[in-house]
Amino acid sequence: MRTNILIIGAGQAGLAAAYALKRQGLSFLIVDAGTKIGDSWRNRYDSLTLFTPRCISALSGMPLVGDANGYAGKDEFADYLRRYASFHKIPVSSSKKVVRLEKAGSLFVASTQDGNRLTSHIVIVATGAFSTPRIPGLSKLLPADIQQMHVTEFRNPGSVAEGPVLVVGDGASGRDVAIAMAGFQKVLLARGRKRRLLPEKVLGRSLWVWLGQLGLLQASAQGIIGRRMRREDPFPVRGNDDASLRRSGVILKPRLAAIHDRRVSFADGSSENIRSIVWATGYADELPWIEVEGAVDARAAPIHSNGIDLPLKFHPAAIRASAVFDKPYGAMGATGGNAKLTHCVSLEPVAAMIPA
Structure with a gap:
């Protein structure tokens, strides 16, 4: 099957990418390993809630109903993602786990666990950062x-x-x-x-709201603030x-x-x-199923600087990401034989990567 844009993963990052692309009239295919949208949240421990309050946890185009300063539970957020896809008519092909992504000429080829092969000009990797448990x-x-x-x-x-x-x-x-x-x-x-x-709160307001207004959530991962935040890994x-x-x-x-x-x-x-x-020792930022030269390092971790793949010399103007707290969600685009890997947190500019 061939498509112009392939989105791998139908969690919040993948659905946000799909929404941005759909608003721009662009066709895409989105696949997910789960049987239902939101399964990556449903299948976690019962008491899990989001770190961020509802007021800043909703995706573009649909509010997260409830106490704006409260925290959605994992099942609530899973159901929200399912409703989001339904409301915006985002078609998701479920039970399609991608086990290999490689380059074939000017196209990307994604092989799924059930033996299908999907080809595309653009690949957005939105599989999340919590798929490879780290155990000492x-x-x-x-x-x-x-x-x-x-x-x-x-x-x-x-x-x-x-x-x-x-x-x-x-x-x-x-x-x-x-x-x-x-x-x-x-x-x-x-x-x-x-x-x-x-x-949790400063002067009666969520800490996350203050961090956003101060620009700390948009700080470069390579900057002084970004390096310190990632090193200390604080949470409310x-x-x-x-x-x-x-x-x-x-x-x-x-x-x-x-x-x-x-x-x-x-x-x-x-x-x-x-x-x-x-x-409870965290997760490895590893994408071993990506077999695109220059996209991942020897540990299968994405190679990037603020979401832009420097070794691959792709057009550098594409995406600005919130890189302090995020993990590698990325996009690859094929143009003139080159590829690109970038964080995909701020997703509106994705269309800029599509070949003319």
Whole structure:
């Protein structure tokens, strides 16, 4: 099947791209690995909510109904994405997982898991940043009778075996998961580097609104502000600060240092027996299925500078991205034998990449 523009992924980034293209009268094909729009949100842990309030979480062209300063739950947002696609008549081809993307002359060729081949002049990669779980090598030292899972597999306290559980990683997900289990069993939370937590509101307004008005959400990832924000990876406190964790019964521990059979040791020399581990250790920015020369590095991470692929010498004027907090959503365009990979957060200018 051949199309001018192929969008891979029908989450918020893919649907936003489709909306922008449709408004400009451009034809496209959008494919998604899930069986239903929003599945990437539905299939996460039960207590997950968006980090950002509804007032700044909606996509262009459709509000996110509810308390503007409140936070949508994961199922609510999944349903919103489904309604968004229906309202704007965005056709999504579901259960189409792309397993390889390569270049054939002036075209891109995407191969799907069910054996189909899709060719296009433009490819927008909108598969999100949470598809490749990162699990430390220490996991290989655990005996077979110790249950372990990445946070992507956790749904609720019933997901883990009875007995002491260790959550490794104190980002927002790790803290959420620890609190969710604290009323049911002994929970330890291993923390790495010092975590910078920000207030949820400043002068009665959402921190995110202030960040947007100050231009921090549009800061260059390579700039001083962008580098610092990405290094510290801060997030607003919403009942998951250290004091709240302790009140919930979560035992805070320093970095996990070693595993000896069923006993884990921490950086302060203390140790505990455990029955299970939840790895809340983040995700790798890897797209190993992209086999386009110059688009990804040796680790399969996108090669870019503020979303523009410098090694490929494509026209540099295409897209401005919010690069401080985002992860690689990208677009590739074929013109004169060259390709381009760019972040696709601010999506209105996508049409500028289409060959004349």
